[in-house]
Amino acid sequence: MNLIFLLMAFCVGMAMSIQAAVNTQLASSIGANSVVAAFVSFACGTIVLGGVALSRGGLGPTFAALAGQPVWKFAGGFLGAAFVFGTVFLAPRIGLLSLIVLVIAGQLLTSMAIDHFGLINMAVRKVSNVRVAGACIVALGVAVTIFGDRIVATLTR
Numbered sequence: 001m002n003l004i005f006l007l008m009a010f011c012v013g014m015a016m017s018i019q020a021a022v023n024t025q026l027a028s029s030i031g032a033n034s035v036v037a038a039f040v041s042f043a044c045g046t047i048v049l050g051g052v053a054l055s056r057g058g059l060g061p062t063f064a065a066l067a068g069q070p071v072w073k074f075a076g077g078f079l080g081a082a083f084v085f086g087t088v089f090l091a092p093r094i095g096l097l098s099l100i101v102l103v104i105a106g107q108l109l110t111s112m113a114i115d116h117f118g119l120i121n122m123a124v125r126k127v128s129n130v131r132v133a134g135a136c137i138v139a140l141g142v143a144v145t146i147f148g149d150r151i152v153a154t155l156t157r
Contacts, residue, residue, distance in 0.1 A: 013104075016087075016100070016103070017096060017100050019041070019084075019087070020087035020088070020091045020096060020099060020100070021091065021096055023037050023038065023041050023084065023087060023088045023091075024037075024087070024088055024091040024092050024096075026040060026041070026088075027088050027092075028092065034085060034088040034089040035085060037088045038081060038084040038085040038088050041084050041088075042080075042081060042084060087099060087103075097145060098145070098146050101141070101142045101145045101146065102142065102146070104138070104142070105138065105139060105142045108135050108138055108139075109135070112127050112131070112132075112135060115127060
């Protein structure tokens with residue numbers, strides 16, 4: 001794998017945490033309205049992506065091709081909205097660290113299934129035992145991150 005792509009993926013993960021924190025602050029400053037904060041986040045993103053798309057040759061042919069797409073291919077937007085709303089809603093309630101480690105655990109398990117079985121028309125990339133072991137280590141890290149203080153407190157009584 002290209003090191004640049006790996007670094008880009010790491011930066012995307014950093015951006016997710018920062019986005020959740022920024023959107024949470026926006027929500028709290030507008031009356032704890034998580035839905036409006038998620039909407040504003042998507043609106044800002046739409047403006048930026050629209051500008052980039054226009055600079056890369058326009059939207060006309062792409063919009064024309066949209067009409068022939070099956071409805072399920074539009075689920076990404078709904079899932080993205082659910083993600084942004086979920087982070088804005090949950091971050092102040094469970095904390096950013098708990099939110100992000102659980103998001104990572106959910107992404108990890110879902111991604112393994114999609115890769116292994118080629119779900120959603122993705123290429124099949126069989127998950128090896130080594131990768132399953134890595135996922136188990138990450139899952140253990142999630143458990144320690146969320147329940148570690150309680151476990152330590154229980155063991156030291």
